[in-house]
Amino acid sequence: MSRRPRQGGYGPPTDRGWSQRPYHHPAAAWGAAMSVGKVIAREREPIAGPLATLKMNHPIAGYDCPGCAWPDDQHGLRLDICENGMKHVTWEMTHKRVGPWFFAAHTVTELAEWTDFELEDAGRLTDPMVYDADLDKYVPISWDAAFALIAEELRALPTPDAATFYTSGRLSNEASYLYQLFMREFGTNNMPDCSNMCHEASGRALNASIGTGKGTTDLSDWAEADLLLLLGVNAASNAPRMLTSLMEMVKHGAQVVHVNPLVEAAATRTIVPHDFLDMALLRSSPTGTWDLQVRPGGDMAMMRAIAKVVFEAADTDPGVLDNEFIAAHTTGLEQYRALVQATSWADLVEQSGLTEQQLRRLGALYVQSDKTIISWCLGVAQHEHAVDMIREFANVLLLRGNIGRPGAGPSPVRGHSNVQGNRTCGIDHHAPTGLLDALDAHHGITCPRTPGLDTVGSIAAMHRGDVQVFVSLGGNFVLAAPDTDFTAAALARCALTVQVSTKLNRSHLVHGRKALILPCLGRTERDIQRDGLQGQTVEDAMSMVHLSVGRKKPASENLRSEPEIIARMARATLPHSRIPWEEYTANYDRIRDDMAVVLPGFADFNELIRKPLGFRIPQPAREREFVTGSGKAEFSSAPLHDVRPPAADMLVLQTMRSHDQWNTTIYANNDRYRGVKNIRELIFMNDADMAERGIPDGSLVDIVSTCKDGSQRELRSYRAIAYNTPKGSAAGYMPEMNVLIGHADYSAQSDQPLAKSINIRVTPAR
Numbered sequence: 217m218s219r220r221p222r223q224g225g226y227g228p229p230t231d232r233g234w235s236q237r238p239y240h241h242p243a244a245a246w247g248a249a250m251s252v253g254k255v256i257a258r259e260r261e262p263i264a265g266p267l268a269t270l271k272m273n274h275p276i277a278g279y280d281c282p283g284c285a286w287p288d289d290q291h292g293l294r295l296d297i298c299e300n301g302m303k304h305v306t307w308e309m310t311h312k313r314v315g316p317w318f319f320a321a322h323t324v325t326e327l328a329e330w331t332d333f334e335l336e337d338a339g340r341l342t343d344p345m346v347y348d349a350d351l352d353k354y355v356p357i358s359w360d361a362a363f364a365l366i367a368e369e370l371r372a373l374p375t376p377d378a379a380t381f382y383t384s385g386r387l388s389n390e391a392s393y394l395y396q397l398f399m400r401e402f403g404t405n406n407m408p409d410c411s412n413m414c415h416e417a418s419g420r421a422l423n424a425s426i427g428t429g430k431g432t433t434d435l436s437d438w439a440e441a442d443l444l445l446l447l448g449v450n451a452a453s454n455a456p457r458m459l460t461s462l463m464e465m466v467k468h469g470a471q472v473v474h475v476n477p478l479v480e481a482a483a484t485r486t487i488v489p490h491d492f493l494d495m496a497l498l499r500s501s502p503t504g505t506w507d508l509q510v511r512p513g514g515d516m517a518m519m520r521a522i523a524k525v526v527f528e529a530a531d532t533d534p535g536v537l538d539n540e541f542i543a544a545h546t547t548g549l550e551q552y553r554a555l556v557q558a559t560s561w562a563d564l565v566e567q568s569g570l571t572e573q574q575l576r577r578l579g580a581l582y583v584q585s586d587k588t589i590i591s592w593c594l595g596v597a598q599h600e601h602a603v604d605m606i607r608e609f610a611n612v613l614l615l616r617g618n619i620g621r622p623g624a625g626p627s628p629v630r631g632h633s634n635v636q637g638n639r640t641c642g643i644d645h646h647a648p649t650g651l652l653d654a655l656d657a658h659h660g661i662t663c664p665r666t667p668g669l670d671t672v673g674s675i676a677a678m679h680r681g682d683v684q685v686f687v688s689l690g691g692n693f694v695l696a697a698p699d700t701d702f703t704a705a706a707l708a709r710c711a712l713t714v715q716v717s718t719k720l721n722r723s724h725l726v727h728g729r730k731a732l733i734l735p736c737l738g739r740t741e742r743d744i745q746r747d748g749l750q751g752q753t754v755e756d757a758m759s760m761v762h763l764s765v766g767r768k769k770p771a772s773e774n775l776r777s778e779p780e781i782i783a784r785m786a787r788a789t790l791p792h793s794r795i796p797w798e799e800y801t802a803n804y805d806r807i808r809d810d811m812a813v814v815l816p817g818f819a820d821f822n823e824l825i826r827k828p829l830g831f832r833i834p835q836p837a838r839e840r841e842f843v844t845g846s847g848k849a850e851f852s853s854a855p856l857h858d859v860r861p862p863a864a865d866m867l868v869l870q871t872m873r874s875h876d877q878w879n880t881t882i883y884a885n886n887d888r889y890r891g892v893k894n895i896r897e898l899i900f901m902n903d904a905d906m907a908e909r910g911i912p913d914g915s916l917v918d919i920v921s922t923c924k925d926g927s928q929r930e931l932r933s934y935r936a937i938a939y940n941t942p943k944g945s946a947a948g949y950m951p952e953m954n955v956l957i958g959h960a961d962y963s964a965q966s967d968q969p970l971a972k973s974i975n976i977r978v979t980p981a982r
């Protein structure tokens with residue numbers, strides 16, 4: 217994959233002057249409204265865009281926002297929409313089309329030279345296409361022939377484990393259920409998903425500590441809490457509807473502490489867009505009460521410091537600990553107490569990057585709080601020791617019984633709109649035996665019991681040649697995964713790659729010897745099957761499940777729904793299967809009837825989702841029922857890890873999203889809240905680090921990463937920008953910087969790629 221370095225990175229090509237200046241306006245507000253206007257104008261959707269967003273996240277009539285997983289406002293009446301959700305929906309609804317004529321005009325080699333922005337900007341895919349190696353072009357193929365090709369390749373494999381099936385987190389619950397059912401009947405648990413790069417650590421940590429992989433709070437808890445510790449999330453860009461909760465919490469007098477190496481926009485002020493009066497008057501409200509700029513990975517030391525303050529306070533006032541709760545519901549307190557007491561303040565200060573005074577004040581806030589929520593996203597989950605770190609969060613909550621009561625609990629901020637639902641519905645390479653037993657019993661199949669491959673495992677197996685068929689339900693695997701060139705080489709070794717997508721992206725151009733592009737309906741579009749209009753469900757980050765029904769005319773008559781594509785792939789591959797694949801497609805209620813039997817908490821699924829606001833999946837930990845090995849919530853006792861840069865001349869680099877992107881989809885080269893215009897190939901650095909290296913602000917630098925296996929990777933001619941990030945740390949954008957993450961650079965605890973701690977050296981450009 218050759219790509220010229222350009223300041224637009226994977227965004228639109230640009231040689232317009234770049235700039236970066238501090239942003240002083242409140243988050244959301246008119247900047248957001250204007251930015252949405254530009255995207256809507258570009259997609260030529262002046263009327264349909266705003267109208268579609270009115271239906272978005274509307275309890276009964278509408279479809280779920282295909283953007284982030286932040287829950288809907290349960291008042292139902294309020295227009296709870298955000299800038300980035302609007303952009304996202306408009307992106308799906310473009311009038312532009314990528315049909316057979318498009319592929320006839322461009323070879324794959326030629327398309328490979330286009331920027332990622334240009335590929336997606338070409339429009340919606342309209343027809344199934346197959347790669348023709350002689351022409352080096354994609355040519356049309358019928359749906360039947362496409363499924364026959366998949367079946368032929370899958371059945372020719374030496375073992376079902378020579379295929380792997382990726383899921384991107386917007387796949388609905390029904391489609392997820394069918395997908396995993398097909399894979400398991402076929403005979404493999406190879407189910408890499410975007411969660412393996414996202415919140416895998418959160419799931420593992422919470423499971424170990426409290427017996428469930430999910431958070432326990434909902435929006436009413438957020439409204440009630442008197443202390444929120446919000447770590448490692450850029451909410452104004454990536455979960456903008458959270459701004460409403462933050463503003464309301466601060467208004468009610470709650471402490472809202474932002475923990476982040478960067479001071480992000482959500483840590484300051486906002487004008488919530490649906491407060492029309494505030495918009496008109498430019499009246500902003502604060503969204504935070506305190507900022508703590510931790511060292512990258514320093515969150516664990518910070519949490520341990522809170523625990524230290526709690527234990528110190530408990531020496532004089534034992535009531536500081538929730539002794540009743542601890543005795544009835546937890547194990548491991550004494551070991552944890554000893555560990556915390558043995559950790560010195562000097563270590564906590566050094567590892568957190570905060571002062572003892574800050575740490576003690578934070579501990580005091582926690583001791584004073586009656587109801588605390590700890591919430592986090594990728595700034596925590598993508599570190600080497602993320603599982604230990606998140607278990608430390610649970611420890612701190614357990615000390616004061618901050619779980620399973622109103623206004624308190626852990627609250628991971630999920631990414632993709634249905635990433636949590638995917639897992640609930642069985643997309644899990646290491647699924648609990650209970651699920652496999654239930655699938656066997658209900659469907660009369662024999663699920664394989666050996667754990668399957670996850671994302672990093674699948675890449676390695678394709679690279680070795682052990683996996684030969686790669687099927688992708690959504691997403692953009694080659695750019696989302698680490699070590700871009702290695703991952704591309706892995707895909708190129710496959711016998712067959714299949715991409716089920718709405719838009720053209722890089723993963724269609726980095727393909728196996730045979731390759732299919734299968735175009736599917738988007739979430740906004742009408743899905744008519746034998747029994748009429750169908751809807752599918754999603755689960756938000758707070759375990760609420762609701763129905764989503766698209767109403768828009770599909771982008772092409774030749775699109776198929778994801779459930780139908782999966783069912784037909786299954787039928788073609790397993791002609792004698794006794795699973796009613798055709799019935800599932802004819803009426804999705806039939807899928808839900810089976811899910812209701814197999815999945816815990818889904819009884820009466822079809823009735824529950826027809827209630828206006830859907831339903832909440834029962835969450836044992838929320839009721840203080842901890843389904844761990846011991847039947848209790850378990851304190852962990854992990855050592856404090858050294859998170860300082862490994863050498864004096866090294867920096868720890870984090871890769872993050874700009875404001876104008878959705879993961880691998882880049883809308884524009886701007887990052888409004890960080891004051892950036894017209895540039896993505898940049899690296900934010902502390903000015904002292906720049907001075908030490910003789911790097912003037914705005915000059916070009918080379919970046920060399922050193923991977924776990926000692927190998928090095930390089931990015932040249934990036935623009936160094938002085939920014940308020942702690943000394944020793946740096947930041948830049950994914951997916952451009954994924955080339956710096958080696959394929960062996962994943963966490964030993966979570967198997968997640970280390971997107972937030974890449975060890976680099978930066979020098980003036982050669």
Ligand SMILES: Nc1nc2c(c(=O)[nH]1)N[C@H]1C(S)=C(S)[C@@H](COP(=O)(O)OP(=O)(O)OC[C@H]3O[C@@H](n4cnc5c(=O)[nH]c(N)nc54)[C@H](O)[C@@H]3O)O[C@H]1N2
Nearest residue numbers: 300448449450454512513593594595631632872873878879
């Ligand atoms: N508009 C938009 N919305 C999105 C997405 C999108 O691309 N665009 N992506 C969706 C997805 S899939 C996900 S998973 C989420 C991602 O949501 P975020 O987690 O907000 O994603 P990032 O952009 O990676 O930002 C990481 C944040 O963590 C901070 N950080 C980095 N290292 C550390 C650390 O060591 N400690 C602490 N405390 N903070 C740290 C960074 O400074 C940054 O603020 O957003 C979802 N929503």
Ligand SMILES: Nc1nc2c(c(=O)[nH]1)N[C@H]1C(S)=C(S)[C@@H](COP(=O)(O)OP(=O)(O)OC[C@H]3O[C@@H](n4cnc5c(=O)[nH]c(N)nc54)[C@H](O)[C@@H]3O)O[C@H]1N2
Nearest residue numbers: 384410414690691692696716717719721871879880950971
């Ligand atoms: N360095 C670095 N790498 C990262 C991260 C990071 O912070 N740093 N974050 C990681 C995270 S949290 C995540 S979640 C992954 C994201 O990984 P992915 O989920 O694989 O990537 P996306 O960019 O969200 O996928 C975009 C593509 O999805 C397709 N699509 C859109 N809508 C639909 C639909 O309705 N149906 C179907 N079938 N396809 C659709 C379109 O073709 C579009 O091109 O990236 C990970 N990679």
Ligand SMILES: [Mo]
Nearest residue numbers: 410414631632
């Ligand atoms: Mo994510």
